[in-house]
Amino acid sequence: MTRTSPQAHARYIDPHVLASIGNLQIVARAVVDGFINGLHRAPHLGLSLDFAEHRPYMPGDDIRRVDWRLYARTDRYHVKQYEADTNANFMVMVDVSKSMGYGSGSITKLDYARFLAASLAYFSSLQRDRVGLITFAKEILEYVPNSARHLDTLLHTVASTQPRGASDYAAVLLKAQDLLRRRGIIVIVSDLYDDPAAIAAALAPLSLRGHDVIVFHVLDPAEHVLPFDAATSIEDLESGERLPVVPAALRDRYHELMREHIEALNRKLSDQRIDYIGLRTDEPLDRVLFEYLSARERRSRTR
Amino acid sequence: MPFGFLAPLFLAAAAAIVIPIVVHLRRREERTTIKFPSLMFLRRVPHKSTSRRQIHQWPLLLLRILALILIASAFARPLLKRDRKGAVLGGNPARVVVIAVDRSYSMGVGERFAQAKTAALHTIAALRPVDRATIVAFDANARTLIDPTADQATLRSLVNELKLGDAGTRYAPAIKVAAGVLDASPLQVKEVVLISDMQRSGWDADPSAKLPPGAVLRVVPVSGGNAANLAITSIEVRRSTMEGRERIAPHARIVNRGSVAARNVRVALQLDGRPEQSRQVDVPASGAVNVEFAGLALTTPARAVVKLPEDAVAADNERSALLEPGAALGVLVQGGSIASNLFASRALGLAKEPPFTVTERTGALKAEDLKGKAVVILNDVTIPGGAVGARLSDLVENGGGLIVAMGERASQGRVSDEARGLLPARPTGVVDRSRDGGISLGSIERSHPVFDIFREPRSGDLMAGRFFRHAKLDELAADSAVRATSDVLARFGDGGAALLERRIGNGRVLLLAAPLDSYWSDLPVQPVYLPLMHRMVLYAAGWERARAAHVVGDVISLDPGEYVAVSPRGRRIALDAAHPQLPLEERGFYTVRNTADRGAVVQTIASNVDVAESDLTLLNPTELVSSVQTPAGGTRVTRREAEVASATEREHRQSLWWYLMVAGFALLAIETVVSNYLSRRPVRREA
Numbered sequence: 001m002t003r004t005s006p007q008a009h010a011r012y013i014d015p016h017v018l019a020s021i022g023n024l025q026i027v028a029r030a031v032v033d034g035f036i037n038g039l040h041r042a043p044h045l046g047l048s049l050d051f052a053e054h055r056p057y058m059p060g061d062d063i064r065r066v067d068w069r070l071y072a073r074t075d076r077y078h079v080k081q082y083e084a085d086t087n088a089n090f091m092v093m094v095d096v097s098k099s100m101g102y103g104s105g106s107i108t109k110l111d112y113a114r115f116l117a118a119s120l121a122y123f124s125s126l127q128r129d130r131v132g133l134i135t136f137a138k139e140i141l142e143y144v145p146n147s148a149r150h151l152d153t154l155l156h157t158v159a160s161t162q163p164r165g166a167s168d169y170a171a172v173l174l175k176a177q178d179l180l181r182r183r184g185i186i187v188i189v190s191d192l193y194d195d196p197a198a199i200a201a202a203l204a205p206l207s208l209r210g211h212d213v214i215v216f217h218v219l220d221p222a223e224h225v226l227p228f229d230a231a232t233s234i235e236d237l238e239s240g241e242r243l244p245v246v247p248a249a250l251r252d253r254y255h256e257l258m259r260e261h262i263e264a265l266n267r268k269l270s271d272q273r274i275d276y277i278g279l280r281t282d283e284p285l286d287r288v289l290f291e292y293l294s295a296r297e298r299r300s301r302t303r
Numbered sequence: 304m305p306f307g308f309l310a311p312l313f314l315a316a317a318a319a320i321v322i323p324i325v326v327h328l329r330r331r332e333e334r335t336t337i338k339f340p341s342l343m344f345l346r347r348v349p350h351k352s353t354s355r356r357q358i359h360q361w362p363l364l365l366l367r368i369l370a371l372i373l374i375a376s377a378f379a380r381p382l383l384k385r386d387r388k389g390a391v392l393g394g395n396p397a398r399v400v401v402i403a404v405d406r407s408y409s410m411g412v413g414e415r416f417a418q419a420k421t422a423a424l425h426t427i428a429a430l431r432p433v434d435r436a437t438i439v440a441f442d443a444n445a446r447t448l449i450d451p452t453a454d455q456a457t458l459r460s461l462v463n464e465l466k467l468g469d470a471g472t473r474y475a476p477a478i479k480v481a482a483g484v485l486d487a488s489p490l491q492v493k494e495v496v497l498i499s500d501m502q503r504s505g506w507d508a509d510p511s512a513k514l515p516p517g518a519v520l521r522v523v524p525v526s527g528g529n530a531a532n533l534a535i536t537s538i539e540v541r542r543s544t545m546e547g548r549e550r551i552a553p554h555a556r557i558v559n560r561g562s563v564a565a566r567n568v569r570v571a572l573q574l575d576g577r578p579e580q581s582r583q584v585d586v587p588a589s590g591a592v593n594v595e596f597a598g599l600a601l602t603t604p605a606r607a608v609v610k611l612p613e614d615a616v617a618a619d620n621e622r623s624a625l626l627e628p629g630a631a632l633g634v635l636v637q638g639g640s641i642a643s644n645l646f647a648s649r650a651l652g653l654a655k656e657p658p659f660t661v662t663e664r665t666g667a668l669k670a671e672d673l674k675g676k677a678v679v680i681l682n683d684v685t686i687p688g689g690a691v692g693a694r695l696s697d698l699v700e701n702g703g704g705l706i707v708a709m710g711e712r713a714s715q716g717r718v719s720d721e722a723r724g725l726l727p728a729r730p731t732g733v734v735d736r737s738r739d740g741g742i743s744l745g746s747i748e749r750s751h752p753v754f755d756i757f758r759e760p761r762s763g764d765l766m767a768g769r770f771f772r773h774a775k776l777d778e779l780a781a782d783s784a785v786r787a788t789s790d791v792l793a794r795f796g797d798g799g800a801a802l803l804e805r806r807i808g809n810g811r812v813l814l815l816a817a818p819l820d821s822y823w824s825d826l827p828v829q830p831v832y833l834p835l836m837h838r839m840v841l842y843a844a845g846w847e848r849a850r851a852a853h854v855v856g857d858v859i860s861l862d863p864g865e866y867v868a869v870s871p872r873g874r875r876i877a878l879d880a881a882h883p884q885l886p887l888e889e890r891g892f893y894t895v896r897n898t899a900d901r902g903a904v905v906q907t908i909a910s911n912v913d914v915a916e917s918d919l920t921l922l923n924p925t926e927l928v929s930s931v932q933t934p935a936g937g938t939r940v941t942r943r944e945a946e947v948a949s950a951t952e953r954e955h956r957q958s959l960w961w962y963l964m965v966a967g968f969a970l971l972a973i974e975t976v977v978s979n980y981l982s983r984r985p986v987r988r989e990a
Contacts, residue, residue, distance in 0.1 A: 099340035109340070193341040223340060232335045236342040243342050250348040257344040 054078040089146040089184025090124035090131045092117040093176065094158060097137040098237040099191055101163030104222035105282065110163055112218055112281040113189040117158050119285055120187055120292075125151045133157055134179070136172040137165035143179065166238035169194055173202040183210040192217050192265060193238075200268035207272050214275040214292065217265060221282050226254045309380035309954050316375040320368040360981060366974040373967035381963065382954035397433035397953070398492035399451050401481040402426050402458075404465055405499035407442040407472040408618035409916045410525070412500070412532075416467055418525040419498045423462045426496050426523075427455050433953070437484055438462060441477035442470035443856040443913065451488055469618055469890040470855040471913035472505030478512035478520075478931045485515050489951060493518035500525055503922040504915040508930055516933040522924035532560040533568060533586060533611050534619035534917035540851055542629050543598060544658055550598030551626050555609040557594060559586040560917050570594045573608040574626075601628040604907065606892050619917040623892055623909040624851040631658040632844050633675045637668050638682040638820075639712055646827035647682060647819040650836040657846065670694045677703055677844040683710025683818040685719070692721030699725060700808030704843025709774035710818030725812050727789035727805035728776040734799060741769035741824070745796035753792060753802070753813075753838045763834060765793075768826030773816040776800045811843050852909035859885040859908055865898045871910065 057066055057077035065079045094117050100110040121131040125148070132146035133154040142161060144154050167190065180186060186206055192199055192215070207213050228234075228247035235242045247254075262278055269276040279288055308314065339345075402423050410416040423438070430436055435451035438461045448461045477497065485493040493515060499505070501524045514520060539554040553572060559565055564587045571581040580596045599605070604627040611620040634651055638644035644663050651659045664672055668687045673679060673694050686692065686707065699705050705725060707713070714730045723729070736742045743766045749758045757763040773795060785805065793802040795816070803814040817823045819836075826832055853859065861883040868876040871891025878885060878895075885893065885908070893908040954960075 102338070102340040191340060193343050220340070228337060230335070232337050234337050234339045234342060234345060237338050237340050239342075241342060242336065243345055245345060245348075250345065253348045254344050257347055261344070 052081045055081055088124075088127075088129045089180070089182050090121065090129040091134060091146060091180055091184060091186045092121055092132070092154070092158075093134040093136060093172075093186060093188045093190075094161070095137065095167055095188075095190030095192075096135045096141060096161050096163055097165055097167035097191075098163045099167065099193055100218070102220055102223075102237055103281065104220050104227075107281055108163075109191055109218045109220055109281055110161075112279070112285075113216075114158050114161075115285050116189055116216060116218070116279070116288065117187070118155055119289060121151060121154050121158075123289065124185070129185075134172075134176060135161045136167070136176075137163075138168045138171070140172055140175050140179075145179075146182075146184065163237075167193065169199050170202045173206065177205055177209070180206070180211065185212045185214065187214045187216065189216045189218060191219060191223075196261060196264035196268045199265065200272050200274070203269065203274055204272045207274050212275075213272075214277065215265075215269055216288075216292075217262070217276060217278045219278070219280055221280055224255070224258060224280070226251045306381055306383050307950070308376075309382060309950060311379055313378035313380075314375055316378060317372050319375070320371050322371075324364065324368075360978075363974060363978055363981065366970050366977065370967045370970035370974065373963045373970065377960040377963035377967060379960075380954050381959045382950060382957050383959070396492050397431070397435070397490050398494055399485060399488040399490040400426065400430065400434060400436040401439055401451075401484050401493075401495045402436060402462075403439040403441055403445070403477045403481055403495060403497045403499075404462070405442070405472055405477075405497075406440050406465055406468045407500075407502075407505070407916055408467060408469050408912055409472060409502055409616055409919060410500055411467050411617060412615045412919070413527040415500050415525045415527060416465075418527065419500075419523075420462055420465060422498045422523045422525065423496075424459060426498075427458045427462065430455060435488065435490065438465075439477055439480050439484070440465055441473070441480070442468040443473045443476070444470070445473075445476040445480040447480055447484060451484060468855075469888065469910075469912050471916035472499065472502045474499070474506045474927060475509035475512040478509075478514065482512075482514050482518070485518050489955060491517070495520045496523060497521070497927075498523045498525065500919070501922045501924060501927075502916065502918065503920045504918045506922050506927055506930075512931055514931050514933065518932065520928045520932050522928060524921075524924060526921075532615050532619070532917060532919060533565055534558050534560060534616065534914055535570075535609050535611060535622040536591070536619075536914040536917070538607065538609055538622050538624040538851065540624065540626060541595075542655060542658070545598070548600055549629055549631070549658070550600055551628065552598040553596045553607055553609065553624065553626065555594045555596070555622065556591060557584060557586050557611065558591040558914075558917065559588060560919060562588050564588045564590075569612060571610045572596050573610065574599070574605050576606070576608075579607075599626065601626055603628070606907065606909070616917060616919075618890060618912045619914060621890070622852070622911050623890070625849075625892070625907055625909045626851065627849055629657045631660045632677045632840065632846060633660045633662070634678045634680065634840055635662045635664060635672055635676045636680045636682060637664045637672070637684055639684055639710070640665055643682055643710075643818065643820040643822075646821065646832065647680060647836060650827075650833045651840060653833065654837055654840075656848070659840065668695075673698055677846075678706065678840050679703070680706045680708070680819070680840075681713075682708045682820070683713050685713055686722035686725065688719040688721045692719065696721060696725060696807075699810035699812060702809035702845055704810055704840065704845070705812045706815065706839055706843055707812065708815045708818045709776070710820075710823065713818075714774040725805070725807065727785065727803040727812065727814050728800060730774045731777045732775045733772055734775050734797070735772050736797070737771040741771040742773075742796040743767070743769055744793050744801055745798065746794045748790070748792045751790075751792050751804075752842050753835070756834060756838060757831065763831040764829075765831050765835070767829045767831065768824055770795060770801075770817055770824040770826070772823040773799060773801065776803065776814065776816055809845070811845065813839055813843055852911050853887055854913050855887050855890055855910055856913065857887045857910070859887065859893075861885065861895065861906070864905075866895050866905065867898050867902075869894045869896070 054067060054070060055078065057079050061079050067078050067080050070078045094113050096110060100113060101108050103109060103111065117133065121133070124131050128148060130146040130148050131151055131154055133142065133144035134140055135142040135157070142157050144150050144157050203213055203215070226247050231246045233242045233244045266276045277288070277292055404419050404423050410419060427436060432453060435453055436458055437451045438448040438458060439445050440448060449457060452458065481495045485495070495514060495518060497520060501522070535555050536558050537556045541552045541554055543550050543552065555570060557568065557570060564585065566585050567583050568586055569581055569583055572579045582594050582596070584592050584594055586592050604625055607624045607626045609622050614620060636644045636648050636651070641663065644665070648661050648663050651661045662672070662676070668684070668691050670691050676698070679695065679698065687695065695705065707726065709730050711733070714733050718729055747754050747765055749755065754765070757765055776799065788807065789803060789805040791800050791803050795801050799816065801816050805812045817826070819827065821827045861878065863881055864883060865880050866878040866883050868878060868885050870876060870893055871889045876885065885895065887893065887908070887910040890910050890912050893910060894904055895906040895908065896902045897905045
């Protein structure tokens, strides 16, 4: 299985290291290039393919891709490589609400979302996909339409976006239906602070229209464990509301609620055939990509 | 309740204990604000549960509350209602008692002083533990021996140490001192116990001697040992001159205060500690005799003591005096002729206290004539110039006197520079009033020492003398320095200056606008002439009668210097150098020595008891009580006021508030340490 590829693990890149790199294109390349080398089957996923060339079999390659006929002639294992179709649309929707500006460490969730969006867009661009970007909070804030030449624009836009306002998934996704009429891949990066049922209900139309919807749920480690000790007031980044609490006293209950929330998201989105991938900002990005593509592959097999 | 509070309203401040509770809770809630992505889950947790409001630092909270309660209690001024001996207080209020004990020398009669001490000890024994008392020892003066105290042992000790004094009795100082003590006391029940032989002579109804309102004066009279009391009330010194030598004869006055005549009383005179003379006299009951001793020829001051046999009051049986040979004043009368000097020299020759040694001269004044002279009288002669004039100026500068009488010659003559430097005014001619029948003196400065003996009625008519002519004196000298040191002492009826004075150095110059003979006036034949001449000479010479003796209680002022005095009983008294003053407290002879001059004796002072004390006539205590006590009425202290005052005093004595305050602040300090420790300690994470 590719999940256990030692090369992939060797290439894990710490997000904090990436955060020190200013240029998102370099970040994306650093993440994606090394990743692809060990993930040869990735280009086939969900695409209509044309044969490009053969290349020697390497451990980890799917043996179903081995050209047995060529093996019969040459007595060597070769796998076929195909050239991607450039007609697929790849849209990244990044939540830039204020809650995404939170970070207990050196990077915020929005930083992490930037890296992720840039990496995925770069990755898709390599496959000749048409990449696009939507940033949203309460409404759609920036929109970069899908295009094979919009990678630079996308990277620039996602790099310059700042957290603002509160998020409203229903309104944004309703609007996105109008913008994304052609089927494609829609990646949503958000912290998903809303009712899981409401989120699933908002995403359902996209999935029903034939979009491949993948939801990346980005959370800071602190959001999982509520690490504060002393009595304090906690201020909601989006609404500004303050709540005096004793974190130590309600930590367990909070943790439980968060876990239930994640489980509910996973369950309800899966019911809508939407991929849900939970992320922590202290996790390496390339491992995230790996898991993403693995998930895609599993889905492709089940289709 | 075994305790109470003087100011219970302050206990309301204990409500401040809610402050640390609120702080305690508020601090937990609002110490910091943390920004967080969403309150979505936190809001679902029942965060306003008891856990957030729970008090986790109970020791801290209890420390704060306890500290506040202690401090509030301290302000409420707590007091125990039982004293240390367990006696319930608050019944009869505490009182302050001033025990005034008479220590005048009349208390030495019989057992009076012992009785007074016993009475004082009884008064002390009757004090309750809550009462305060003090001892005031008084005679002519009064002083407090100790601040009011409940320590009976100390009070008894002070009473036992009391000693008789040599001064007389004065109740007013004792009453004033006692009033001061009572005024300063917070206790409202005030009492003065006056223990005395109640001599009438000690009370002169001083209206300023009053006790505070509500204070009670209780008189404890002591008596006994009353018998014939002889006293020497004075020693007078009479001086005479025999064969050119002064003889001093002491005269002692012996008074019998008793009702029985005293027979064959031996009166002894001691001179410098040696028996000199004695006399036997009979003194009638309630009568007096004068005892004259034979004249003494003294060359140096001698300490004279006149003694009587011992009787009831020993202190007045002895009297001291310092006998000083009187130095005759040398007076030079310089006139135009023997006849013109006649009246002046004869008048001055009659002087006895002090005697004058009169030297008559006519013609030009010579320098050697001035030798040994205290006063120079220039009777109608011009003031000499040159060396003689300079000597004359020196004499005046050094304390001598100059009397210039203007006559025919002096008024017409030229005034020399030396004369200008001495005279208070310049003669400018002669005024003739013979056609008017002469004029008399118009205005006289009667308060001046020259004229003060004529102030009383029928003490001499200065207006009797008629002046037919007199010199015209230009008193308005241009020199401001002359004006500043000169005064007009008498004027004629026409306004012209008759007698002027000028002070030069230590001496004085008197300028008379008429001669001392009878050519221009009939003053020399008037009765006032002789005393006037004496007074003018004495004033010009700056002579003062030396007191042969002082009375205990007097304060002697000395010129600045470093002195030490030795009292009759050998006590050394160092005097203040800038303002040396010696209070006389013992009878006998004080010796004052100059420590800067190898201890040379500068003065010997004879000190005697006040003879008024010898009069043992009794004063009715009721008279004294009614005089010093505020009349009963509106100032009476109510029982409630007395109880409040008693509680105040008890609280003041117990001072519990002090301990509570210290404990409160100590707890706050501990709380600070504990809270600092707890705030640094990591919070235990609850699973």
